[in-house]
Amino acid sequence: MIKVGIVGGTGYTGAELLRILAQHPQVQVQVLTSRQEAGRRADALYPSLRGHTDLCYSAPDVATLKGCDVVFFATPHGTAMQMAPELVAAGVKIVDLSADFRLKDTAQFKHWYKMDHSATDLLSEAVYGLPELHRDEIRKARVIGNPGCHATATQLALAPLLAAGVIETDGIIADSKTGISGAGRELKLGSMYSETADMLKAYAVTGHRHQSEIDQELGIVAGGPVGVTFVPHLTPMIRGIHVTAYARLKDRSVDLQKLFEARYQNEPFVDVLPAGDHPETRSVRGGNVCRIAVHKAPDTKTVVVLSVIDNLVKGASGQAVQCMNLMFGLDETLGLKAPPLMP
Amino acid sequence: MIKVGIVGGTGYTGAELLRILAQHPQVQVQVLTSRQEAGRRADALYPSLRGHTDLCYSAPDVATLKGCDVVFFATPHGTAMQMAPELVAAGVKIVDLSADFRLKDTAQFKHWYKMDHSATDLLSEAVYGLPELHRDEIRKARVIGNPGCHATATQLALAPLLAAGVIETDGIIADSKTGISGAGRELKLGSMYSETADMLKAYAVTGHRHQSEIDQELGIVAGGPVGVTFVPHLTPMIRGIHVTAYARLKDRSVDLQKLFEARYQNEPFVDVLPAGDHPETRSVRGGNVCRIAVHKAPDTKTVVVLSVIDNLVKGASGQAVQCMNLMFGLDETLGLKAPPLMP
Amino acid sequence: MIKVGIVGGTGYTGAELLRILAQHPQVQVQVLTSRQEAGRRADALYPSLRGHTDLCYSAPDVATLKGCDVVFFATPHGTAMQMAPELVAAGVKIVDLSADFRLKDTAQFKHWYKMDHSATDLLSEAVYGLPELHRDEIRKARVIGNPGCHATATQLALAPLLAAGVIETDGIIADSKTGISGAGRELKLGSMYSETADMLKAYAVTGHRHQSEIDQELGIVAGGPVGVTFVPHLTPMIRGIHVTAYARLKDRSVDLQKLFEARYQNEPFVDVLPAGDHPETRSVRGGNVCRIAVHKAPDTKTVVVLSVIDNLVKGASGQAVQCMNLMFGLDETLGLKAPPLMP
Amino acid sequence: MIKVGIVGGTGYTGAELLRILAQHPQVQVQVLTSRQEAGRRADALYPSLRGHTDLCYSAPDVATLKGCDVVFFATPHGTAMQMAPELVAAGVKIVDLSADFRLKDTAQFKHWYKMDHSATDLLSEAVYGLPELHRDEIRKARVIGNPGCHATATQLALAPLLAAGVIETDGIIADSKTGISGAGRELKLGSMYSETADMLKAYAVTGHRHQSEIDQELGIVAGGPVGVTFVPHLTPMIRGIHVTAYARLKDRSVDLQKLFEARYQNEPFVDVLPAGDHPETRSVRGGNVCRIAVHKAPDTKTVVVLSVIDNLVKGASGQAVQCMNLMFGLDETLGLKAPPLMP
Known part of the structure; x- marks a missing residue:
């Protein structure tokens, strides 16, 4: 043990x-x-x-x-x-x-x-603890910097596109919607029920801490600087992050569905939905999984990626256990196999 | 298998x-x-x-x-x-x-x-599938009638008092509050988000189906007819039932905490909270457990029992699996040990 | 002005x-x-x-x-x-x-x-500022003690029965469900979104401050002491109180609907619903009104009264303005006529 | 009358x-x-x-x-x-x-x-009933096509930028988040409480009806075709729309705050927030108002506009009454002056 x-x-x-x-x-x-x-x-x-x-x-x-x-x-x-x-x-x-x-x-x-x-x-x-990007390093690491929740969902949405070089690396948008538990258990007015229920707002539009993680890691994937405008929103749900990412295709003919399925086919905790689907945050509630759908916008030159996680699981503690499993040579999925809770 | x-x-x-x-x-x-x-x-x-x-x-x-x-x-x-x-x-x-x-x-x-x-x-x-009342019969049963959700929470709240004969059997109140998933996935106006969110209402005050189960089973426990006024309320939560039960004590000196702890000490899925506590429905979300607290009201002659379950788990499918485990001679808790999801 | x-x-x-x-x-x-x-x-x-x-x-x-x-x-x-x-x-x-x-x-x-x-x-x-009980005194008052929110809904539910002497004055139950805004804007863990959303709990079962108001005022109405067990519950909604009151009828033949309609027929802010109805807290959201329905339980000897208000309006600030209107000889309804917000 | x-x-x-x-x-x-x-x-x-x-x-x-x-x-x-x-x-x-x-x-x-x-x-x-764009025509109209809710919030967010010619007209993003009441009172699985509460999802990524209104009207404002990728999201709130609009600045030196304040200074129902603010949907709940904040993203070349309305008021019935007031030569604000309900 x-x-x-x-x-x-x-x-x-x-x-x-x-x-x-x-x-x-x-x-x-x-x-x-x-x-x-x-x-x-x-x-x-x-x-x-x-x-x-x-x-x-x-x-x-x-x-x-x-x-x-x-x-x-x-x-x-x-x-x-x-x-x-x-x-x-x-x-x-x-x-x-x-x-x-x-x-x-x-x-x-x-x-x-x-x-x-x-x-x-x-x-x-220290190794950045996103197994989908750094699995081998995590296996050998003594210290893991476990990723932020917005950053996890954003990176998993955009990495396949940047790695394949099919989008422009500038002018990317990551519009993120998070549940309130992401703000933690610390007392603050902005986390009170009567201040957050039945309503939605953006915050930190002029700069959020996760921006720097996103820039660092996606820059590595892209092999050069990327320009991502990241805007988080507070949503009246306990758990869940939904990132809607927008980027411009260099080549409109790329088969986006195939690209994502190929990239994540061996990943135990990334689920690429069938073409045309829209992931729901509730489908990952309590589970250590990121579900992703990729769409071409009606203008055919904009790619829209939808990515959902439970901010406390794949966005925090589940991912931490996944890293631990790797660090100790265990089956990566140990303790992380329970289905999410829906409804 | x-x-x-x-x-x-x-x-x-x-x-x-x-x-x-x-x-x-x-x-x-x-x-x-x-x-x-x-x-x-x-x-x-x-x-x-x-x-x-x-x-x-x-x-x-x-x-x-x-x-x-x-x-x-x-x-x-x-x-x-x-x-x-x-x-x-x-x-x-x-x-x-x-x-x-x-x-x-x-x-x-x-x-x-x-x-x-x-x-x-x-x-x-057929055997009424509440293991806390009918465990031995369930073990031998071919057919189980799995209890209703309100009925489960109400019976677990009141059975110890009725079995011990410490309350008047008439004039009992069971004020139940349920989440919306209890109404099922069937389309009805009364289950729509915009009709149920951010609000609460009673329903079926003049008669609800679970009344008959409650009467039947608590009558067996009490060894004679009981008079329970059961009023359900619709609450803006997905899962959860909270029953607040009120009864009049025959003897004000009874140690209610001890009575409940003794009654449920060997039950794997009934949790009697420490004296003075108030159970929260979220503490059972996704889990096959009923948590109960018992209080004496300020008038010292009214007992108030607070009982919470997840209506879809201990109030339905979890309890069904618990019955199945008993029917097949398995460990009663198999498949039912995951902790609830909180927050 | x-x-x-x-x-x-x-x-x-x-x-x-x-x-x-x-x-x-x-x-x-x-x-x-x-x-x-x-x-x-x-x-x-x-x-x-x-x-x-x-x-x-x-x-x-x-x-x-x-x-x-x-x-x-x-x-x-x-x-x-x-x-x-x-x-x-x-x-x-x-x-x-x-x-x-x-x-x-x-x-x-x-x-x-x-x-x-x-x-x-x-x-x-000082005059207790419930116009339905103390209108004439309020008109002449220099100081008003504006009622508590639970207390308002409870008193309006029970006063007609006690005034008419048709229920036993002991063993009354007032099971109250309140939205979170009732706890105010002060920072506390128990008012945080992630602690209160999608869940319900009772609190203060062994004694709540509003008990004393209820006892004082209903005692006046009844012409002697009343025994009310009052249990408040925290509900995941911003605004709203729903009191479910239970009492035993002395005389089962009384026409409860008529009794309530007669008592409140001239009240501008108490609405007795048609027989058989169940009031919804959303039907009073933002409005200065208490809606009430009265039912006989299936046992025919228990009366169940359902009473809803917006805790911040008829349960606080709206009632305060209603009192002010009376104190200054204005039309009692000035500034209070906007319909509630539904859905 | x-x-x-x-x-x-x-x-x-x-x-x-x-x-x-x-x-x-x-x-x-x-x-x-x-x-x-x-x-x-x-x-x-x-x-x-x-x-x-x-x-x-x-x-x-x-x-x-x-x-x-x-x-x-x-x-x-x-x-x-x-x-x-x-x-x-x-x-x-x-x-x-x-x-x-x-x-x-x-x-x-x-x-x-x-x-x-x-x-x-x-x-x-027929006249498109957005008074901020077509006030004089509405005054003389016999038939008004009242705008869609997403379309209203999107147009009010982007019109000042397009009219002033300060953004690129292609590659605009409008990420919209709506409450559930926008789907109406019609029975559908996707509007049920247990299907929508405590969760968020995008829908209609490959094409939504409001796209055509947005294209038509913003095209008029811009004096030529505009390319807007519009993605709506379903959010667990009853009322409210929050549009987050992203566009690329042609000239980084433009004073965006001044531009918006000047454009809307005489509008009774558009409120430009102070620089740095983030509008909350609850600040317009029940009110006929659109609140807008404009930000420059950290990259200094992307403008982010945040725009909120109540989908049933400024996004539907309130706007319709505003149009009616104009059509009949009345004060445009008649019947529309009540403050929103917060909290």
């Missing part, structure tokens, strides 16, 4: 790790930290877990965490880079769900997260 | 059987019927099942169904009683999610379902 | 006063206070009001408020009783939407609100 | 006309038709209207409708063009909320609506 630690287990991605790992046959969660809730049972905060875990929160302690084989960080940005170096030195693998190990350019990191990076050595060896 | 047939697989309880059984290690669904969708893949209707099943709907055919070990009926009322006799004669076990085999009194059946009962012999041997 | 001040204008009831008064032909809001938002425009917080008001928040100042004819308090409990005495002395009328002037028994006030009452003289003359 | 007829009064736009006109001081609704509900009171279908109308539905009858000054058609496509010629000949003005009089090109009409146009003479004089 793999011994797992979770740092920051009170938030939604932490709880989602507990839910997923409760069904994983090869791991045991040994440490679950929260400074604020130390001493309380996890299932007191998440009664859905009653009967599935007896864990209590404990104050984070590096010595204890060193006894784990792998530690997940489900913490605010800035925590993982503080604690990771000592853990890695002790042979512990790291999967960081925050942004600390996603951006290779520390200037970008500082620009978006308003802090200096304190573990640049580890950062340089 | 147990060979399973599902008659009426297009509705929500049929699809939920597919979802649950996809995770069950001892069964294989062999037949899935729908007259209307014959020839279509199940995952075309429920894309959440893509990758989890290759089944296609077929027109219902008794000869084919006879090849199954067990057949679930997820059909409108009236279908199961037509087909069950021939299947049972052929050695097939039946779990009927409709009301055909719930009510022992055929006059009651006719009153509520507006049709004569056509299989009274089978009805007399 | 009546000069209006609003103390505490950032919360939902404050904003709702602005919305309603924007359509009132006889008033002008002159002062709008908020310590925290002083200097900001009201329509910066509530963009729905853009084009309808130019008001800015100012720090609360008694001298300025003395220039008003009437001051509404949309503040946390404890504020109105501090400021009201000086304002009343200066001839300003007060409508307090908090609980400071609702409870005649200061021990009850202290029990529920954890503070001593500091304006007992004013309290003794 | 203007005598009004409404043909097809059972759907959401018909009911919304009743709600709005109940507050209009210069009109009286005299005829309300529905073949299916003839004889029933309107407030039996829409209890929110109880106390606001005594109208009953009647079977549609041209003779009776001729007694009206203006007839609104809130009918499926194809009805208005059958009845309008005779009414217009009798001197009745027509506001058609269906698509019969929107498209000047009858081939386009046939392509999208699968029927021949039967009133081409009237079509040629």
Whole structure:
């Protein structure tokens, strides 16, 4: 059994790790930290877990965490880079769900997260944890920067087109719609029911943190800079991201359906829908899967890609477990096979 | 492997059987019927099942169904009683999610379902499929009448009090709040989004079908007639039932917490919350569990029981699988152990 | 024009006063206070009001408020009783939407609100602002304690039965379901979208503040103590309260429909539905109206009353304006005639 | 008083006309038709209207409708063009909320609506009822083709840019998100609560009817063909449309905020938000207003326009009343001044 630690287990991605790992046959969660809730049972905060875990929160302690084989960080940005170096030195693998190990350019990191990076050595060896782009590196990695939720859905929508060189690399649009749980469990007016229910709004139009991940990773895929205008929207649903991506075809004759099916045919967690379909976020609710449909717009020169994930699963904790499976040489799908919940 | 047939697989309880059984290690669904969708893949209707099943709907055919070990009926009322006799004669076990085999009194059946009962012999041997009340009978049954959703939550809330004889058997109130999926996938104005979202209403105050089940079963528990006023309410949520039950204590000194904990201590799917708690429907979303809290009202003579289930799982398809496990001598919890989805 | 001040204008009831008064032909809001938002425009917080008001928040100042004819308090409990005495002395009328002037028994006030009452003289003359019970007193009042939202819907449901003496006064149940806006705009985990959407729960089963108002006022109506078990539930809707009240009939032959129609025939804001109907909270969304239906349960001895209001309108700000209209000798319905928003 | 007829009064736009006109001081609704509900009171279908109308539905009858000054058609496509010629000949003005009089090109009409146009003479004089583009023509019109909801929000977002010639006219994206009420009250699986709640999906990516309106009208504004890729999405809210429009700037130095403010400064129902803001659909819920914000994307060459309306008000019935006011020489804002409902 793999011994797992979770740092920051009170938030939604932490709880989602507990839910997923409760069904994983090869791991045991040994440490679950929260400074604020130390001493309380996890299932007191998440009664859905009653009967599935007896864990209590404990104050984070590096010595204890060193006894784990792998530690997940489900913490605010800035925590993982503080604690990771000592853990890695002790042979512990790291999967960081925050942004600390996603951006290779520390200037970008500082620009978006308003802090200096304190573990640049580890950062340089860290692998961006999107298995569909970096599977082999993840297998060998000691530190994973788990992708952002918007970024995951956007990259999976656009990577096949950029890799094949069939679209113009500039003027790409990624219009993303997210459920409210993406904003986390932290108290803020903008996450209150009466402020978000029965309504929709865009936010951060002039710049969102996931932009830098998208640029970095799609630039690698395209072999050069890409120009993506990324606009997120807040939608009255608990879970789910739907990215609608628009790009201009260089060659209108390309068989887009075939291109996507070929690119993802061996991917266990990317599902290319039949031609003409429209994916629904509910079809991935609770599941570690990205469903994608690709369309040609009526003008025949614009490609429209529709991509949906559950922001807490394939957009966070499920993807983190997928990375862990790869890092430990397990079947990549272990613990991740339950069908989504629909309706 | 147990060979399973599902008659009426297009509705929500049929699809939920597919979802649950996809995770069950001892069964294989062999037949899935729908007259209307014959020839279509199940995952075309429920894309959440893509990758989890290759089944296609077929027109219902008794000869084919006879090849199954067990057949679930997820059909409108009236279908199961037509087909069950021939299947049972052929050695097939039946779990009927409709009301055909719930009510022992055929006059009651006719009153509520507006049709004569056509299989009274089978009805007399059929077992009401609430394992917490009839586990041993279910183990030996050939035909199960799977309980209604409101009825399940109401009975689990009130049975301990009635069995212990600590409340007055008359003047009991069961105020039930259900999600919209309880009304099924059938087209009706009252199930449309714009008619049900962001609002709540009572319905059927002057008489609801589940009343007769509640009366029948709680009467058995109480050892005599009980008087329950049952009022259902439609609530803007997809899944979930919350019953708030009120009764008058005969003896104010009874330790209600202890009574409930003792009654359900060995039940794998009934969870008595700590004293003072309030169960949330989301804590059971997607899970086969009933969570219950018991309170004394400020007047100290009224007991208030709060009981939540997922209407499609413990209120329908999960409970049906639980019954099937018992009927085949399997571990009662097989396929039913995944934690609920929260948030 | 009546000069209006609003103390505490950032919360939902404050904003709702602005919305309603924007359509009132006889008033002008002159002062709008908020310590925290002083200097900001009201329509910066509530963009729905853009084009309808130019008001800015100012720090609360008694001298300025003395220039008003009437001051509404949309503040946390404890504020109105501090400021009201000086304002009343200066001839300003007060409508307090908090609980400071609702409870005649200061021990009850202290029990529920954890503070001593500091304006007992004013309290003794204050009138409970439910026009259907206290219209004539409201006309002459200087200080109004505007009722709580649950309490309004509960009292309007039960008052006709208690006044007519047709039910037992003990063992009454008031099962109330409220939308999330009832919890206000204050940051709390329990009001977050991801914590409340797609789910339902009871709260405060062992005692809720509105209990004391209900007991006080229904006791007056009944001419003696009443025993009401009041249980509130949190429901995933923005606005709306639905009370389901249960009581035992002393005389089963009473014509309940006639009783309710007679009691409310001259009430401009209570609508008794045709026999057999079930009121929907959406039918009162945004409107100052309580819709009621009365049913006999199948047992013929239990009466079930269904009562719906918009918690922010008839349950708060609309009722406050209704009281103001009465206090100033205006047509009671001024500014309150817009139809609810449905769907 | 203007005598009004409404043909097809059972759907959401018909009911919304009743709600709005109940507050209009210069009109009286005299005829309300529905073949299916003839004889029933309107407030039996829409209890929110109880106390606001005594109208009953009647079977549609041209003779009776001729007694009206203006007839609104809130009918499926194809009805208005059958009845309008005779009414217009009798001197009745027509506001058609269906698509019969929107498209000047009858081939386009046939392509999208699968029927021949039967009133081409009237079509040629009909005016597209978007006051912000056609105010003077509307004043003189006998027949109005009231715009589609997506089309209204899209045109108001893009017209200022195209009129000023500051964007490339090709490669424009209009990503639209609509509430479920836009699909109407007709029974369909895709409008059921359990199929649409807590989820989001795109639809009609390969072609939506509103495309042709958008092309026609923006082509006029631009003085030549425009290329807009329009993709609608279904969102779990009752009311509201949010269009996110993307276009490429010809000149990066243009002051976009100033451009929009100047274009709409005299418009009573278009509200340009302060620079940097993001409009919320709830800020227009129930109100006849379009709120718009304009942003430059981080790449500084893409303009992003955010535009919100209530699909049933500025996107349908409110706009229809606005047109009627213009046609009858009334104050354009009569009956349309109530603030939106927030929260």
